Amino acid sequence: MGFEIINKLKKEKGITNAQLANMSGITLSTLDKITAGINTNPKLDTLQAICRALGCRLDDFDDTPEKIAPAYTAEALSIAKKYDALDEWGRDAIKGLMNIEYTRCTAPEPEEQEDNCIYLPLSEQPASAGTGTYLGPEAFTPIKVIANEKTRRADFCVRVQGDSMEPIYFDGDIVMISKERPGYNGIGLVTLDGCGYIKRMGMGVLESENKKYAPIPLDESVVVNGRAVGILHPDWIIK
Helix, strand or coil, X not given: CCHHHHHHHHHHHCCCHHHHHHHHCCCHHHHHHHHCCCCCCCXXXXXXHHHHHHCCCHHHHCCCCCCCCCCCCHHHHHHHHHHHCCCHHHHHHHHHHHHHHHHHHHCXXXXXXXXXXXXXXXXXXXXXCCCCEECCCCCEEEEEEECCCCHHHXXXXXXXXXXXXCCCCCCCXXXXXXXXXXXXXXXXXXXXXXXXXXXXXXXXEEECCCCXXXXXXXCCCCEEEEEEEEECCHHHECC
């Protein structure tokens, strides 16, 4: 882990192990083992505490001849810490959004002769237009579609399952979703208790177009994933 670097930084700053222990909150015995090269695999939070005390970065401890970039940035580590504090549904929501963005950012670039085409991530799981279906963090598959005014407004797509949004959306329709938040009376894709729904945003409730379905209470546990911007017409999909 580059204990020589720690010792070098200590010497430059005129800090003893006892002082570093006091500054970092790490026990003196632990620091003695690290700086002596006995403990070569300290915990991440221990390394972070040393970094804060010495005013350096984790990658400063990399003293290999060909130094490489750190595996994780400080921002990524901060996000990971917040992620660990979330409950099951919060983690599912984050993983779902992360998969959408990962697919968008890693989708193959269209060839020059295909500049009228774009790629949209399509969820491998349907969203319910009924009583709710599981909508977890599983992968999205990029599909190539014709670029037009409507498809350019979408960030990803999800297939409808159920009949509660008829006659607007029917079972099997692919609905294009923008990451914009739908306003009052708008139709959006939401996640509630791990289940995904395409519903109209009512006053404190999620509403169906098909009146045989009762409204669903809208509370702080609901995650709004985006706004429905229309149906992806089958003719727009390029095989």
